[in-house]
Amino acid sequence: MDPKLGRMTLKEWVAIESDSVQPVPRFRQELFRMMTVAADTLQRLGAHVTSVDMGSQQLPDGQSLPIPPVILAELGNDPTKGTVCFYGHLDVQPADQGDGWLMDPYVLTEVDGKLYGRGATDNKGPVLAWINAVSAFRALEQDLPVNIKFIIEGMEEAGSVALEELVEKEKNRFFSGVDYIVISDNLWISQRKPAITYGTRGNSYFTVEVKCRDQDFHSGTFGGILHEPMADLVALLGSLVDSSGHILVPGIYDEVAPLTEEEINTYKAIHLDLEEYRNSSRVEKFLFDTKEEILMHLWRYPSLSIHGIEGAFDEPGAKTVIPGQVIGKFSIRLVPHMNVSVVEKQVTRHLEDVFSKRNSSNKMVVSMTLGLHPWIANINDTQYLAAKRAIRTVFGTEPDMIRDGSTIPITKMFQEIVHKSVVLIPLGAVDDGEHSQNEKINRWNYIEGTKLFAAFFLEMAQLH
Amino acid sequence: MDPKLGRMTLKEWVAIESDSVQPVPRFRQELFRMMTVAADTLQRLGAHVTSVDMGSQQLPDGQSLPIPPVILAELGNDPTKGTVCFYGHLDVQPADQGDGWLMDPYVLTEVDGKLYGRGATDNKGPVLAWINAVSAFRALEQDLPVNIKFIIEGMEEAGSVALEELVEKEKNRFFSGVDYIVISDNLWISQRKPAITYGTRGNSYFTVEVKCRDQDFHSGTFGGILHEPMADLVALLGSLVDSSGHILVPGIYDEVAPLTEEEINTYKAIHLDLEEYRNSSRVEKFLFDTKEEILMHLWRYPSLSIHGIEGAFDEPGAKTVIPGQVIGKFSIRLVPHMNVSVVEKQVTRHLEDVFSKRNSSNKMVVSMTLGLHPWIANINDTQYLAAKRAIRTVFGTEPDMIRDGSTIPITKMFQEIVHKSVVLIPLGAVDDGEHSQNEKINRWNYIEGTKLFAAFFLEMAQLH
Incomplete structure (x- = not known):
C-alpha cells in the first residue's frame, strides 16, 4: 500500500x-x-x-x-x-x-x-x-x-x-x-x-416554533404592541438549562443510571491532562474542575445545548425587524437509561408550561425531530x-x-x-x-x- | 404628467x-x-x-x-x-x-x-x-x-x-x-x-457578543462541560423585556415625558378601527385592548425588540453544534425625553449585572451600534x-x-x-x-x- x-x-x-x-x-x-x-x-x-x-x-x-x-x-x-x-x-x-x-x-x-x-x-x-x-x-x-x-x-x-x-x-x-x-x-x-x-450518548433534537404571522414586522411600526415571537422564544430557550449546565426540565434526571463506586474507579484510571485538554480545546474554564467530573458530564450525564434560531435576523449589520415566525433548535444528549419518548414528553410539557404562563397570543409548536438512544x-x-x-x-x-x-x-x-x-x-x-x-x-x-x-x-x- | x-x-x-x-x-x-x-x-x-x-x-x-x-x-x-x-x-x-x-x-x-x-x-x-x-x-x-x-x-x-x-x-x-x-x-x-x-421615535441598536472561542464545538464532544455562549446569550436577551412588553432595564422609563390630559385627548381624536387594524396587520391579539393604549405604546412609550442572533445555527435542518461565539441583536425605540447616551449606559450596566451573576467564563461585549434621537x-x-x-x-x-x-x-x-x-x-x-x-x-x-x-x-x- x-x-x-x-x-x-x-x-x-x-x-x-x-x-x-x-x-x-x-x-x-x-x-x-x-x-x-x-x-x-x-x-x-x-x-x-x-x-x-x-x-x-x-x-x-x-x-x-x-x-x-x-x-x-x-x-x-x-x-x-x-x-x-x-x-x-x-x-x-x-x-x-x-x-x-x-x-x-x-x-x-x-x-x-x-x-x-x-x-x-x-x-x-x-x-x-x-x-x-x-x-x-x-x-x-x-x-x-x-x-x-x-x-x-x-x-x-x-x-x-x-x-x-x-x-x-x-x-x-x-x-x-x-x-x-x-x-x-x-x-x-x-x-x-x-x-x-x-x-x-443518545440525542433528542427539538425544534420549538413560535409564530405570530408568516411575515416579519418593522420594529418602528409595530414595536411596543406585539407579543413578539423572539421574546417568547428567548424565554422558552432560557428556561431549559441554568448557568451551571443543569437541565431544568422537570424529571429529566429521573432515569439516569445511578453512579457506582466501581464506575467512578474507571474514570480515575483514565489519563487525562486537564491542562492540555483545556489548551487543545482552547477553552478558558470548564464547568467542572476535576477529571472525573468532566468525564462523567461528557459520558454518563445528559447535557442540553441550544444550537440556534431559524427565521430571525442572522446576518451582519443592523436590521430593525421583528421576526414574525421563529424556530429555536436545541438538543439533549441522552445517557443510560433515559428513554427517548419519555424525554420528548417531559420537554414538551415543560415548554408548554412556560409558554402558557406568558399569556402570549402567539402559537407555539414543539417537535422532536430526531430521537436517538444511548x-x-x-x-x-x-x-x-x-x-x-x-x-x-x-x-x-x-x-x-x-x-x-x-x-x-x-x-x-x-x-x-x-x-x-x-x-x-x-x-x-x-x-x-x-x-x-x-x-x-x-x-x-x-x-x-x-x-x-x-x-x-x-x-x-x-x-x- | x-x-x-x-x-x-x-x-x-x-x-x-x-x-x-x-x-x-x-x-x-x-x-x-x-x-x-x-x-x-x-x-x-x-x-x-x-x-x-x-x-x-x-x-x-x-x-x-x-x-x-x-x-x-x-x-x-x-x-x-x-x-x-x-x-x-x-x-x-x-x-x-x-x-x-x-x-x-x-x-x-x-x-x-x-x-x-x-x-x-x-x-x-x-x-x-x-x-x-x-x-x-x-x-x-x-x-x-x-x-x-x-x-x-x-x-x-x-x-x-x-x-x-x-x-x-x-x-x-x-x-x-x-x-x-x-x-x-x-x-x-x-x-x-x-x-x-x-x-x-428614536432608536438605540445594540449588539451583545458572547464568546467562548472563535470556533464552534460539537455538542457530543463538548456538551455538558462548557459555559455555552448560546445559554449565556439567551439569558441576557431574556432579561430585557417581560411578556407584557415592559422593558426590564432599570431606569429606562425615568426620562419618558409624563402623560398629560391634553395629550390623551389627541389620541382620542384619531379614528382607528382596531378590528380593521388587527385584520390588516394579521395579528390575532395585541398587547393592549384600547386605541389609546395602542397609539401611546407605538408613539410615546419606548419599546424593545429582539431582532436575531448572528453566529448560531440558522439554517433548516438539525445541526448539533455548540456555537463558539454569538452576537445577539436588539434595539430600543426611544421617545421624548429619553437620551441616547443615558440609555446606552443603562443597557450596558444591566447586561453586565445579569452576566456577572451567571459566573460564566465567556467574554461578553455590549455595543450600541446606532443611537438615534426621538x-x-x-x-x-x-x-x-x-x-x-x-x-x-x-x-x-x-x-x-x-x-x-x-x-x-x-x-x-x-x-x-x-x-x-x-x-x-x-x-x-x-x-x-x-x-x-x-x-x-x-x-x-x-x-x-x-x-x-x-x-x-x-x-x-x-x-x-
Whole structure:
C-alpha cells in the first residue's frame, strides 16, 4: 500500500460536498456522487458491492428529497474465518469558508502534518483507513485474515434516515454471517494515546416554533404592541438549562443510571491532562474542575445545548425587524437509561408550561425531530480484547477505555437488531474538531490507524 | 404628467438592489448606480444637481466600504417665492425572495392595484411622487409655485452614515435659503385616510457578543462541560423585556415625558378601527385592548425588540453544534425625553449585572451600534397648516395628526442643525409592509400622493 495514494484518495473524497444536513438538491447530488465513488473504490479492491436504493425522504415543508444509497460490500467468504463488518458514513456536517475556516473546507490541505478538510476525521478518513488496511493485504498478495464486510451510508449526520429498516431487512441476509461489528466514528480523549469506546450518548433534537404571522414586522411600526415571537422564544430557550449546565426540565434526571463506586474507579484510571485538554480545546474554564467530573458530564450525564434560531435576523449589520415566525433548535444528549419518548414528553410539557404562563397570543409548536438512544457495551467481549492487543502492537501502549459523548445511533441499532458485539475503535485525536470549523485528521493518525486496522484483522483471525 | 410614466420609473428604480444594510460590495455598487440614475432624472427635470462624495465607511471587522453620494438638487431660485426642501432616501432594507416574498422583491409587480417591490413605499415611491409633482408643473408649462430643493441619500436604512456632517457643512450654503423641510418616509395609520406626522421615535441598536472561542464545538464532544455562549446569550436577551412588553432595564422609563390630559385627548381624536387594524396587520391579539393604549405604546412609550442572533445555527435542518461565539441583536425605540447616551449606559450596566451573576467564563461585549434621537414638532407651524389644506383639497378630508413609531433621524437633525420647521407627509397606507416581505405601495396612494404634493406647492405659495 502506498500511503501517499491513501492521502490522494482522501483529498478526492473530501472534495465531494456530501453535506446531508442541509436538505437541498445540490448537496443531495453530491451525496449520490460520493456513494458512487466509494462503490467504485470497493469494486476495484475486488469486493462484491451492492448499492441499495433507499427511496426518498419527506421534509417537514412538503419537499421530497432522494436518500443516497447504502453500500453493502463483501470481501471473502471463507467459512473457516471470522467475519468482521465495518460501518462508516461518507456524509458530512455543513461547512462554509465564511464561518471561520482558514481554507476551503472541501480542499484537503496539509499544514504541519495536519490534513484539514470537512469529513477528514468524521468519517471519510477512518473509512479510507479501513479500506487502505484491506488494500495493504492485497498489495502484499496476502490472504485477508478475516472475511470483511462493509456497510457505508450517506445520512449519518441527518440521523441515518431509513437505515434501521435496511438493517432489519438484511438481518438474516447480509448480516447473517457477521461475527463482530467495528465502527470508527469518534475520537480519542488525548492527542497521542489511542482509545477503545464502549458507550455513546443518545440525542433528542427539538425544534420549538413560535409564530405570530408568516411575515416579519418593522420594529418602528409595530414595536411596543406585539407579543413578539423572539421574546417568547428567548424565554422558552432560557428556561431549559441554568448557568451551571443543569437541565431544568422537570424529571429529566429521573432515569439516569445511578453512579457506582466501581464506575467512578474507571474514570480515575483514565489519563487525562486537564491542562492540555483545556489548551487543545482552547477553552478558558470548564464547568467542572476535576477529571472525573468532566468525564462523567461528557459520558454518563445528559447535557442540553441550544444550537440556534431559524427565521430571525442572522446576518451582519443592523436590521430593525421583528421576526414574525421563529424556530429555536436545541438538543439533549441522552445517557443510560433515559428513554427517548419519555424525554420528548417531559420537554414538551415543560415548554408548554412556560409558554402558557406568558399569556402570549402567539402559537407555539414543539417537535422532536430526531430521537436517538444511548448505547453501552460489555468491554469483556472478545473483539474488545483483540482491539486492545492490536493497539499494543501498533502503538506500544494500553488504550484508554472510554465512552463517547456523541451519538452514533448505529451502535445501539446493531446491538439491538443484529445481536452482535459492536466495538468503536476511533482513529482521530481529541483536537480534530469534527462538526466544527477547521476539521482535520493528523497524517500520523491516518497512517497509524491504517496499521491498527491491519493488526486488528490479524488479531481477529487468532480469535477464530 | 403621464402617470404610467411615473409607474415605469418606479419599476426601474425598484429593480436596483440598493440594499444599504448588508455591508457587501455588490449592494454598494447598486447603491451608487441608484444615486446616478436619480441624479440623471433630476437633471432631465432641469434641476441643478450636485452629487456629494461621502467618502468611505469603516466596518467593525476592519473592512472599508464606500458611502454612496448624497444628491443636492435645486429647481428655481426666485427670491419672491418660498423654498421647500424635500428629503428622501433611495436605499432599501434587505429582501430575499426565499424569506417569503410572493414575487422577486426587485421586480415591481402590480396585483389588484398594489405595486409590490422592495422600496416601493420606503422610500422610492414617495421620492418619485415628489418628482412627478414637479414634472407635472413642467408638463403643463407652469412656473413652479415655490423654489424646490432636494436632498436625497442612500444610507438611511444603515443610520444615515455621515449625513449629519454634510448637513452641518451645508447649513449656510445649500440650506441657507430653505424655509421648510418636507419628508415623506412613513405611513398613514389607516388604509384610506391621509395623515400628517409631527413626531418620531428614536432608536438605540445594540449588539451583545458572547464568546467562548472563535470556533464552534460539537455538542457530543463538548456538551455538558462548557459555559455555552448560546445559554449565556439567551439569558441576557431574556432579561430585557417581560411578556407584557415592559422593558426590564432599570431606569429606562425615568426620562419618558409624563402623560398629560391634553395629550390623551389627541389620541382620542384619531379614528382607528382596531378590528380593521388587527385584520390588516394579521395579528390575532395585541398587547393592549384600547386605541389609546395602542397609539401611546407605538408613539410615546419606548419599546424593545429582539431582532436575531448572528453566529448560531440558522439554517433548516438539525445541526448539533455548540456555537463558539454569538452576537445577539436588539434595539430600543426611544421617545421624548429619553437620551441616547443615558440609555446606552443603562443597557450596558444591566447586561453586565445579569452576566456577572451567571459566573460564566465567556467574554461578553455590549455595543450600541446606532443611537438615534426621538423627534417632536410644533403642529401649529405654517407648513403644517398648508399641508392640512392640501389634504382637504385632494382627499376631501381632515388628516389624522399622528406620530410615527419608527425613526427618521434626519427630522431631528434638520430641526437641530438647520433650525427650520420639518413636516412629515406620508403617502403610503398602513398595510404597506415597509421593511418586511411583500412591501408595496397602492397605485391609488402613489397617484393621489403626487397630486397632494402638487397641491401642497400651491398652498405653500399662498403662505409666502
